[in-house]
Amino acid sequence: MPNPEYLDHPLRGALAAELHARPFLKLAESVSLIHYAVFAEHKPWLHEALLQRLCRDAKIPDPAEGATHYSVQSPCGWHLKWERHAEFSTFTFVSPRSDKELFDDVAIQGIPANWFAQLAGSRFVASRMELLAGEAARVARGAIRHWIDGPILVGSNVLGGGQAFCDWCVRPDGFTRFLVLDDGFREEQGGRLLQRLYEIETYRMMALLALPVARQMSHELDEIHMSLQALMQGMDAEGAEGDDSQLLVKLTHLAVRVESLAGSGARFSASRAYEKLVLARIHELREERIEGMPTIQEFMERRFAPAMDTCRSVWARHEVLAARIARAVDLLRTRVNLAQERDVTRLLGGMERTARNQLHLQHAVEGLSVAAISYYVLSLVAAAFKALHVLSLPIQPELAEGLAIGPVVMAVIVITRRTRSRLLKRSAGTETNDIHPLKQPI
Template sequence: MDYSKLNHPLRVPLSAEIHSRPFLQLETPENLTHFALYIEPAHATNLNPRAQQHRILQELCLHYGVPGPHSQARYFFHDFGRFRLKWEFHTEFATYTFVERRTDRIDWQQAFQHLPLRHVPQEWLAGLQGKIIVAAHVVLNKSLLRAATEISDMRYVFEGDMLVGSHAGNGGVVWTDFLIQPDGFSRFVVHDIDLKEFQAGRLIGRLLEIETYRTMALLALPQAEATQPQLTAIEKDLATLIVAMEQSDQDINSNRSPDDNGYAEENLLRRITGIAARIEKLSVNNGYRFSASQAYFNLVQSRIQELREGRIEGIPMLAEFMGRRLTPAMNTCTSVTQRQETLATRIARSNDLLRTRVSIEQERQNSQILNSLNARSAQQLRVQQAVEGLSVVALSYYLIGLIGYISKALKAANLPINPDILNGVMAPVVAFGVWHGISKLHKKLKSSNN
């Protein structure tokens, strides 16, 4: 029986996902060059982000006559002879890690002049202009020295005054300064004192991830700094609007006309709607960048914990350096996010308050209109009752006139009838009959309407 037919369609790809990005297998000594290429927005080119990065990788493979990965691949590894290449595709960037085995004839202090990047075609490197967000060199060296005695050697390799280092990975020592050196690359030195199999690859992989995720996390900082003045302006506009709302309350209690009150409330509602649109635009523009940076920051913290650092006397560890430099930057982004959310909540409350006031004003105006309609209806009823009284008189007059004509005709027929007496007797009877008939008609219409 073919049991593969019983599988869920996603079982195989989901199982492969956890193995899709293995660490490099490194044997001391090794030299590495690491690039992270930022993915341009899809609207800037005719290619989607993955196609952009595959095109760059295909150009490099084509130069060496090597078949590239399939179009949906997120990971690629190949030994090009003079160097090995590991390529990974991420959501916002793609990484290229070039690895070269170093001969023992080259001292590790001179290793930064003998890197695998020299084997990469310059035309391909020139085509990366404007895309590189991270560039780092790593030297993996076998060492039996104590870390404390290496500090003077590190001063030769790193030109900055700030030196960061620690024992890491239960058998390795890591050195860096997180600065971009004059050659345009940051530098890492890893001494293999007693690293077990695959530990060197895992250690250097975590270091490169820290460097990459650190930079990607900091992408939100310029955006946060640019957002703060805009938030300040919105806060000032909101404060001015609230003062105007308070002044409007005082004007409502004054002798200002209802039309003026309605116009003022409508103007305030337009203003607060505009402020709400501005804060919503900022939230939309910043939402993805800030949330992504927080995710990268979490990854940096996770990778630092995985290093299991031990202190080198007098030298700050990577965790301390990140806590002092990276954490405040991320706190700035977090504070801007919270400030946006708080301001949006305040605007929403002000908007609800103003809409409630507008609703109350509309109800007051509607009440005035209804009172006016009631007064007009009462007036129309009085007029109608007066008209109905005249109608009774008029109808009675015509009926009595008919009775008079009939009585005169009967008198002319020599019947003993006095028309004047008959009209006088019938006048109140006719008037009462007409009034009673109209009253019954009104009651009948009223009961049918109910």
């Protein structure tokens, strides 16, 4: 049997392992969880640097080079789960909970303050989560508002065996809070639930990155729209054809402005992808209503969905405006082409009239040339007749000269026409040889 590694495609192992790359947390007791999402758009090296610094400070093994996920137990008692995504990375710290205090720093004990200082300006999500079971869950159920005191309490029965509560508010300590009560979760359901909750929060924030871009783009689109309307009205005004070149330059400038906004397309595309992940994670919760409070899905439909609709509408408006400008440019270019064709037609008409006048002038010149040549020939003939008369020949010079006028004029006309015809044939032959160089005689 050949070596399996010899038979396999180089990517088979990595792609097959991708299904198991990010396993759920395995939790069978009350735990405290702290989750960070780090977004460093202009510092892509920061994600790995933070992980390496944390491993060094907490005296835990370093991950494999190029790893995109890492899970390890620290000597301080907390468990670390690190994941590297396309735009961000996440640090999730989990520690067992045995006391009655909630939402404290038990999950990050032993981590130096210097490590947190490196998160300055890059901490995009910070969440505290508590998973309580047994007696701790019963006590906490009677004091939900003590721990989660935001203006709107959101909660529901989830996964058929527990309850989840939150208020989606960032508290003075910089964290959002989630309280999960275990009423009989099956194996690993608690870990899956916590992961889904912090993924909802993380993907929600990443999706909302497009909202400031959409608001700024909306103002720019308003200005471009107004400019386009003014230009279109100018195109439709009487006597505006003389300004077509200037209008085309202005429309081209608007097209450049709209195209420059297309650079935000990647942000809007990513936002749509994150929105789908948020909705998928909410669907996986299998929520059931708790009387008197909205579910997570209802809260997101009222607060999160309008922001995503705004992003979609702004991007759709951008595409419509870009298409309108493209059509306006095509229309104006067509009108410019028609104006150019009219100018060319007038120019050709003028050239035709000039050629016709030149032909008439040429005919007139030819007539004068015949008369002049005939005059000089008749002068020579008259001199010859006079010489013959002096030699006593019976010739009357005046009579002979008068009789020679007709034949001389006819002869000059014939010779002139033959000469012109010969020149025209020679000229036509030269043009034919220029057009068909392969037909020239060797």
